[in-house]
Amino acid sequence: MITRDDVLHIANLAKIQLSDEEVEKFKDEFQSILDYFDILDEVEEEIEPTFTVIQLRNVFREDAPGECLSREEAMMNAKHVENGYFKGPKVVE
Amino acid sequence: MDDVIIGLEVHVQLNRLKTKLFCSCPINYHDSEPNTHVCPVCLGMPGAMPVINKEAVKAAIKIALALNAEVQPFTVFDRKNYFYPDLPKGFQISQYDRPLALGGYVTIETEDGEKKIALKRIHMEEDPGKLSYKGSITLAKYSLIDYNRSGVPLLEIVTEPVMSSPKEARLFLNKLRIILEYLEVFDGNLEGAMRVDANISLKGGGRVEIKNISSFKGVERALSYEITRQRNLLRRGRVVLRETRHFDEVNNITVSLRSKEEEQDYRYFPEPDLVPIHTSELVDEVKDLLPEMPEEKRQRFIQQYEIGDNFAKVLVLDPKMADYFEEVALQLDAKLAASWIVDVLRGELNYRGWDFRVGWEKLRPEEMIRLLKYFVEEKITEKGVVEVIRTKLDEGGDIDAIIQSKGLFAIPKTEIERLCREAIEKNPKAVEDYKAGKKQAANYLVGYVMKVTRGRADPAETAKIIREMLSN
Numbered sequence: 001m002i003t004r005d006d007v008l009h010i011a012n013l014a015k016i017q018l019s020d021e022e023v024e025k026f027k028d029e030f031q032s033i034l035d036y037f038d039i040l041d042e043v044e045e046e047i048e049p050t051f052t053v054i055q056l057r058n059v060f061r062e063d064a065p066g067e068c069l070s071r072e073e074a075m076m077n078a079k080h081v082e083n084g085y086f087k088g089p090k091v092v093e
Numbered sequence: 094m095d096d097v098i099i100g101l102e103v104h105v106q107l108n109r110l111k112t113k114l115f116c117s118c119p120i121n122y123h124d125s126e127p128n129t130h131v132c133p134v135c136l137g138m139p140g141a142m143p144v145i146n147k148e149a150v151k152a153a154i155k156i157a158l159a160l161n162a163e164v165q166p167f168t169v170f171d172r173k174n175y176f177y178p179d180l181p182k183g184f185q186i187s188q189y190d191r192p193l194a195l196g197g198y199v200t201i202e203t204e205d206g207e208k209k210i211a212l213k214r215i216h217m218e219e220d221p222g223k224l225s226y227k228g229s230i231t232l233a234k235y236s237l238i239d240y241n242r243s244g245v246p247l248l249e250i251v252t253e254p255v256m257s258s259p260k261e262a263r264l265f266l267n268k269l270r271i272i273l274e275y276l277e278v279f280d281g282n283l284e285g286a287m288r289v290d291a292n293i294s295l296k297g298g299g300r301v302e303i304k305n306i307s308s309f310k311g312v313e314r315a316l317s318y319e320i321t322r323q324r325n326l327l328r329r330g331r332v333v334l335r336e337t338r339h340f341d342e343v344n345n346i347t348v349s350l351r352s353k354e355e356e357q358d359y360r361y362f363p364e365p366d367l368v369p370i371h372t373s374e375l376v377d378e379v380k381d382l383l384p385e386m387p388e389e390k391r392q393r394f395i396q397q398y399e400i401g402d403n404f405a406k407v408l409v410l411d412p413k414m415a416d417y418f419e420e421v422a423l424q425l426d427a428k429l430a431a432s433w434i435v436d437v438l439r440g441e442l443n444y445r446g447w448d449f450r451v452g453w454e455k456l457r458p459e460e461m462i463r464l465l466k467y468f469v470e471e472k473i474t475e476k477g478v479v480e481v482i483r484t485k486l487d488e489g490g491d492i493d494a495i496i497q498s499k500g501l502f503a504i505p506k507t508e509i510e511r512l513c514r515e516a517i518e519k520n521p522k523a524v525e526d527y528k529a530g531k532k533q534a535a536n537y538l539v540g541y542v543m544k545v546t547r548g549r550a551d552p553a554e555t556a557k558i559i560r561e562m563l564s565n
Binding site: 009013015051052054056057058059060061062063064065066067068069070071074075080082083084085086087088089090091 | 117169175368
């Protein structure tokens with residue numbers, strides 16, 4: 001059973017805040033998703049797992065340098081920049 | 094250290110490639126301004142799609158084969174999800190339960206003989222960007238991010254927990270580096286080329302992971318520190334917590350990272366934007382490209398050139414040094430070549446902080462051959478050869494011009510004989526002493542000749558002439 005704590009744990013990993021109503025809503029939705037996956041229990045065990053639905057393999061690119069963005073283009077939409085760097089949160093206390 | 098168990102996770106940049114793992118941004122970013130080697134793919138912009146670099150996969154397979162690992166016929170990429178600003182997408186494209194290769198080993202030489210260090214797995218992933226802080230990390234209020242490194246092809250090589258001392262860990266890393274250099278897929282001189290996470294536990298204690306150590310010396314020091322720290326805890330009857338620690342390279346200590354931050358839940362799932370790789374054709378292609386590895390080369394040198402293992406062992410430490418030796422050995426006596434390269438040239442290069450790639454340019458093999466031929470023909474003394482090598486490395490120039498200008502061409506025998514006579518004439522006291530039985534008085538006369546020739550006369554030859562003259 002999906003608990004309130006499971007939902008809060010996942011919300012924390014995704015760095016989002018949920019209201020009490022949302023927690024309840026997701027609790028039910030997570031549960032129904034997991035129930036849906038129970039269908040897989042009906043599959044015979046020797047069936048190969050599907051990693052992708054695209055029937056392609058070995059799609060490669062040659063090791064040849066291409067065009068990069070200019071730094072101005074790269075940083076155009078960033079709100080927080082400094083001396084050519086993106087600014088981000090501090091991650092070590 | 095029977096009670097110590099060490100395992101390593103080594104991150105190796107495939108930095109001799111031209112472009113990143115999933116986009117065509119060049120990876121020669123080391124001397125560049127931040128965020129100048131980036132594109133929508135490695136910046137994680139919406140809608141950008143990764144396409145894998147074929148040469149990166151081949152380089153990874155090459156390494157796996159050289160490390161005796163089993164390349165898996167079928168391999169898949171996964172998303173490793175975590176929020177950290179060095180990953181612009183919010184996940185890292187890595188491999189999880191279908192890695193490129195399993196198993197393998199690296200043989201190291203310990204004091205107790207050879208030891209095989211077993212590998213667990215080898216997988217491919219993208220390097221994250223690089224964070225820095227203005228001023229000190231403790232005072233800074235935010236991080237500065239450079240995504241030039243984001244997406245550089247990275248290989249993670251994971252060992253089994255089978256090493257039993259910090260020294261073994263260093264030997265393993267040294268050997269691994271040599272193998273990677275042989276394969277021409279890796280340049281260990283570039284900053285950040287190899288980064289290590291080390292796991293260490295003592296009997297009766299929890300496993301501690303030390304993250305992101307950037308030098309081999311650092312690995313040895315971090316592990317030594319941990320052994321002392323954990324021993325002290327256990328001796329006092331305290332528990333060693335299972336935790337992640339950070340190595341402080343300045344103070345040579347490890348410090349605990351807050352466990353809350355390290356409680357990771359990566360939620361791996363297959364990367365939907367990349368298709369699986371079937372490796373069999375690539376493996377066939379790569380097998381033909383595998384160069385001679387250090388151990389094979391060492392055996393061949395001993396057989397083909399009849400040099401001692403003491404020389405062969407050292408020569409194969411750097412493929413460029415081995416090539417240098419072969420160039421010279423084809424023209425001269427191989428033992429002589431080995432001795433000069435291992436005992437002299439290697440030391441002179443080390444002293445200047447250079448490897449043989451630099452050495453090759455500073456003193457080309459053909460120049461070394463010319464110089465050593467003069468030595469074999471007794472046109473220059475051993476000491477003279479060393480002086481030419483040093484001058485050539487420091488100042489460059491032509492070998493013959495250096496010998497000329499420093500007056501290093503050996504003095505002809507007739508000239509030495511003349512100087513010996515002069516020594517005897519000018520030092521009657523020494524001659525008297527010698528004849529009175531003080532045999533060491535001859536050294537004084539040899540010294541005189543050495544002094545006036547500024548060391549260019551061969552001391553053994555001079556001593557022989559002096560003794561002959563005095564006994565007549």
